[in-house]
Amino acid sequence: MTIPTGTIYKKNVFPSSKYQFKIIKQVTTQAKLGKWVTKGRLKGARMYTVTFEERKTCPKSCFHWNDCYGNTMPFAHRVSTNKTTMLKMWRELTEINKKPYPILIRLHVLGDFYSVEYVQFWRMVFDTFENIYCYGYTAYKPNTPIGKAIKKLRDSHWERFAIRYSNMPHVELSANSEDMGVEGIVCPEQLGATKDCGTCGLCWTKTKDNIIFKTHSRPIERKAV
Numbered sequence: 001m002t003i004p005t006g007t008i009y010k011k012n013v014f015p016s017s018k019y020q021f022k023i024i025k026q027v028t029t030q031a032k033l034g035k036w037v038t039k040g041r042l043k044g045a046r047m048y049t050v051t052f053e054e055r056k057t058c059p060k061s062c063f064h065w066n067d068c069y070g071n072t073m074p075f076a077h078r079v080s081t082n083k084t085t086m087l088k089m090w091r092e093l094t095e096i097n098k099k100p101y102p103i104l105i106r107l108h109v110l111g112d113f114y115s116v117e118y119v120q121f122w123r124m125v126f127d128t129f130e131n132i133y134c135y136g137y138t139a140y141k142p143n144t145p146i147g148k149a150i151k152k153l154r155d156s157h158w159e160r161f162a163i164r165y166s167n168m169p170h171v172e173l174s175a176n177s178e179d180m181g182v183e184g185i186v187c188p189e190q191l192g193a194t195k196d197c198g199t200c201g202l203c204w205t206k207t208k209d210n211i212i213f214k215t216h217s218r219p220i221e222r223k224a225v
Contacts, residue, residue: 007070007110013078015083016085017191023079024105025049031118032189034198035193037104037225041159041207042133045102047198050089052111054079055187059112062139063167063177067215081114086121097129104204106197107136107163119149126160135162135204137175142168162204164211175203175211 006015027033027047037045040184054070056060063066070076079085096103113119125132140147142165152175154163164175169182176182185208188194202208 002207003066004055004169004202007053009070009074009078009150012076013080014076016078016082016088019077019088021077022092023085023089024051024096025051027106029206030109032196033106034196037102037147037198037201040201041197042102042201045104045133047104048096048100049109051078051105051109052081054110056105057081057108057111057114059144061138061141062112063180064139064215068110071218073110076108076110078110081111081118086118089121090125093125093129093132096149097130097131101131102132103132105132105134106136112138112140113146115152116145116149119153122161123157126157133160133162133204133221137164137166141165142171158206162206164203165178169210173206173209175213178212182212184212186212187214190214 025048027035027049030049033047033049035047037043037047042069054068055065058065096137122134138150139149142148142151150163153161155162164173166174167176167180168174169176169184170178176184178186185202187204188200190213195198197203203211
C-alpha cells in the first residue's frame with residue numbers, strides 16, 4: 001500500500017486565502033488540551049491551537065508517518081501553508097495579543113513547521129507581541145535546516161517557544177512514543193492523573209526532559225476520502 005504524502009481527509013484541507021475561520025483557534029471543545037492553564041509559570045493563559053495538513057508539512061522521517069494522529073481526525077480543519085498563511089496568522093496574532101491574559105498556542109495539533117521562514121516567523125512574533133507563548137512538538141531532526149532553526153529559536157526563547165523533538169530520546173527536551181521503549185515521564189493526562197494539558201504543564205517545563213506518550217492513532221487502512 002502506498003502511504004499518501006498528505007492527509008487521508010482531503011476534503012478538510014482549506015486554502016488559507018479562502019478560509020472563512022480563524023487559523024489560530026481558541027480551544028473550546030478539545031477536552032485533552034483544556035481551555036485555560038491553571039498551574040505553573042503560564043497559569044492564567046488561554047489555550048489556542050494551529051492545525052496544518054499532516055504529512056504534507058512533516059518530514060518523511062517522522063516515526064508516526066503511517067499511524068499519524070490525524071488518521072483518527074476526519075473532521076479537523078487543515079489549513080494550507082504558504083505566505084498568505086503567515087500574513088493571516090499575523091493579523092490574528094495582532095488581535096489576540098490584546099487579550100488581558102497570556103496566550104498559549106499549541107503548535108501544531110496536526111502538521112509541523114513547514115519551512116525555515118515559518119520558524120523565523122515565530123521569532124518575529126516573539127519580538128513583536130509580548131503576550132504570545134507556544135508549545136508543541138516537531139519531527140524535524142536538529143541536523144536538518146528546519147530542525148536547526150527550531151533548535152536555535154528554542155534555545156534562545158524556551159520560555160516562549162517550548163518545542164520538543166518527537167521520538168528523538170537522545171536529544172534534550174524530547175517527547176517520545178511508548179513504542180520506542182525508552183524511559184521518561186508518561187503523559188499524566190493520558191494516565192488520567194490530571195484533567196488536561198492546562199492542568200499539567202509538563203511539556204512546557206524545561207526541567208522535565210523526556211515525556212512519554214501512549215500511541216493514540218491507527219495505521220492507514222483505507223483510501224483517502
